[in-house]
Amino acid sequence: MAPIYSPDASAAEPLLSSSTSSSSSLEAPESSKPSRAIEDTVLPETAVLGRNISWTSAYILVISRVIGSGIFATPGSIVKTTGSVGLALLLWIAGALLASLSMMITLEYGCMLPRSGGDKVYLEFTYQHPRFFASTLVAVQAVLLGFTASNCIVFGEYVLYAFGYEVTEFSQKSLALGLLTAITVVHGCFLQTGIRIQNFLGWIKVGLILFMSLTGIYVVLFRVNTGSEVNTLSSQISWNDLWKDSNWGWGTLSTAIFKVSYSYAGLGNVNNVLNEVKDPVRTLKTVTLASLVTACLLYLLVNFAYFVVVPLDQVKEGGELIAALFFEHVFGKEFGRIVLPLAIAISAAGNVMVVTFTLARVNQEIARQGFLPYSRLLSSSKPFGAPMGGLIVHYIPSFLVIAIPPRGDVYNFILDVEGYPGQFTALATAIGLLWLRRKRSDLRRPFKAWLPAVWLRIAICLALIAAPFFPPKDGRADVGFFYATYALVGIGILLFGVLYWYLAFVALPKWYGYRVEEEVEVLSDGTIITTLVNVKNE
Template sequence: MSMFKQQDSTCLVEEAVQQDPTSADYTLGTPLEDGHVLGKEVSLLSATMLNIGQITGSGIYAVPGTILNSLGSVGLLLLIWLIAPIFAFGGLSIYSEMASLYPDRSGGEVVYLEKAYPRPRFFVSTAFAVTVVLTSFSASNAIVFAQYFLSAFEIPITDTKQTAVAICMVIIAVGCVAISTKWSLRAVNVLTILKVLSLIFMSATGIAVLAGYTRVEDPYANFHRPFEGTSWSLNGLATAFVKANHAFIGWSNAFNVLGEVRGKDPARTVRKAGIVSLSLISVLFLLINLAYVAAVPKEDIRTSGQLVAVLFFRRIFGSTGTRLFPLMVALSCFGNIIAVTIGQARIIREVARQGLLPYPAFFTSIKPWGTPFGPACLKGFLTIAVILAVPAKDAFNFVLDLASYPSLVFSIAMATGVWIIRRRRRSAQLSPSSLQANNELVVAYLASCILLLLLPWIPPKSGHADVSFWYATYCVAGIGLLLCCGLYYWLWIILLPKLGGYEIIEEIEEHAGGARNMKLVRRYKPQDIAGEQQPLLSAL
């Protein structure tokens, strides 16, 4: 059973300042919860595995082919895998600084944006809430899982079969997270260790190819003129950067469970997890791309779509590789979705705790198994909806790009938010973060996000687009989503309260087990009706 704690404006100011002395905002913000309602199950190992588990999804197995198609040369393909981690380390430094200031809050970006941009009231939080919920799907990894799973058993890949297999896998992975945090973390640990071993094996195989120990006749054929055929299209460069950056997404996953990390300094723990996971994966990804280039002809890589790893294993191991190693890729995608769901379920739960989802009590509650059951189910539903809605042929590239574009806007807000919070803390005479980010890394991260927003609008050269429809469709769709957020905010926070004669205030809703969330309610302004003042209060 839940109950409300009603508060007037004065109480809201006082409690807001107590929670965050750097904020002069008159709203309460998301309340801290009593104790650790989701437990303290995350160790340094689990945090590292959560990061690697999300990073090592379908990206390294699926995107090199589309990147080469966009860039045209293996030289640029390899260069892109050297550059992409630099920006990821910049993002890691920003998140680490924010985490050190708010170590008791899970949810990562949703918390940091709320703290950096309290005004206009609810604006940034609402925009982020709508965007993150609508793009919290794992359709791309589910689709790649289906393709590799079917390929492993030599089953023809049709739209119907691909969709059915992808949906079944999503139900199993999301169900695991919804039922048990402890066992889902154990599953991530086991699956991720297996994935790392498989990546090491692939890297070692690539080295064996280059050393001449396999049946590949000329492993250096693609290295003779590495920049031949380079397409210097800005759109192609942007597409390649988007794909490579997407392959590294996951370095921040441990920040989403920050409130569940063991130890006295959880911020340093997740920072260590980020450094270890990014360093290890950056090296392995570069070696695996070298392996692809050494073993597979350039044109075959370019036209491989999402099946470049299948071509690699087939050329090295023949029919055995065709059947066994696609199962490894499928298993990697399965582990990825579990790891992603663990993190995104916490993000959605924090959005609900802000009062920005319908039925916030349902999405905040940890019943019946002490897990974020409602958010996990919502993520599963959205993933299945996207799988069913997008044509199978273009599903992987489109949903990957669509999810990436709006997030760039919030990444820019994160980078600038660091400086905003620093200035606010100086004004309040508070000490800086113990994990303050290097300004050069912040600038590099900010610049990369701005470029990735602008470059995709430039038309690609003929034959280098990665979807069969208009190349910038995902940009328009991403902007449309953000505009819808703005329209929704204007209607909900500005127009309707003005027309209805009410204001939106916050109440704390408390649940068994210490869970808490905000509930946004309407407080009608007093009006003289028959000579009497009649204040009314009703739930939104």
């Protein structure tokens, strides 16, 4: 019979992350029943899979998540928006500073609560009342919005383009679904192989951007003929012309800032898998900072390479083709037509691998908490020593989002819906950090976020939540819907989570005279899970 977690145990002395409390917990007699009390979150937990993620692998998990296909497309539109090279480069630095705000929050949480699950762990620990509320909202978002689709689609499109095939909806989706399926199988059946492949793809991506950056420097130092006037290109980065035609209007700048900020998203990716990271606290502190510095430097260098190779008028008018123009000027049309699309495809595939790897762990943690059906099956690491259940939960919505919507506007609309509720999560974690500083000063904090940075992050979240409700000039969104439709749908999903929580844990228990309790069970592979059971009121 599964061991039962007694509700009375929650009234015991809270477990703190001091050395005394940790040792007392770890040295408990074998006859003690396992616990899944929320206070255990402050203790490091090793996954059944073991601690397989080294510092290097953790670094790739972050940097490969941060550096996506955007750096090959967005710089041109950012320069067109800002009007000048100098202002565009300044925004890439500002984007790194803004990313550091959220990074500091996730660092404090991750070092204080070094457990897999990321925001799931932080919200459950911070907002313990109403009971099960935070867990329900996290589970609803994970099931309904936990998909990886955009980079799968990008992969399919650019592979077809590189090899000269027509990009049809069927062929693009087939390649996208093939990539998603292959990555799911690799991560689900061959744990170590999956880690090695995503590490390899991550280093290929970093190496490619570094190669482009060094190419730009080579062009300047040796005055290589790239098909444009060298004097014209040199003037683009001279101080006199660096700020020419700068557009300092806030409305214009805000659009560019959002694009740049998106290029730095993902710095908290390793927080989702801390149970599998070697020396998690030290690794977390060094990996995230190293990844932010690396991304900022590479972004600045590759932008420099674009500006010294491609004339500014082509940069502004080229839109998402700026990288294609770069390769065309340096290596010729034929080479650039093949190499650039393959480079973007590799970048997209690497991003899909690391996102799938981490989100599967989040899903597994949700299942372990008892908030998914068939939680025993989805929590287990059998039969291949990998979170196959979490991968399946991630695979199904990703498959549907890729396969069902038509290419184009409707698909982009779905991606907007995916991202909007995340701003509420970011806001809740930032506010929760301030609340824990006051109410739980007893917790050990190996890293403490700078308070003005936390307040600024809260202000940014509020601005992003409100932004969709300010009408554009034509009053319509790109897909022809009401301009705030994606925000309303995102809020609707959150409200659905609230309604589900109320019915499952408040209304139905009250109507039928029972209460929901947690039982702790140890699966055959050693995974400790929580199951939710209905207990009749006496």
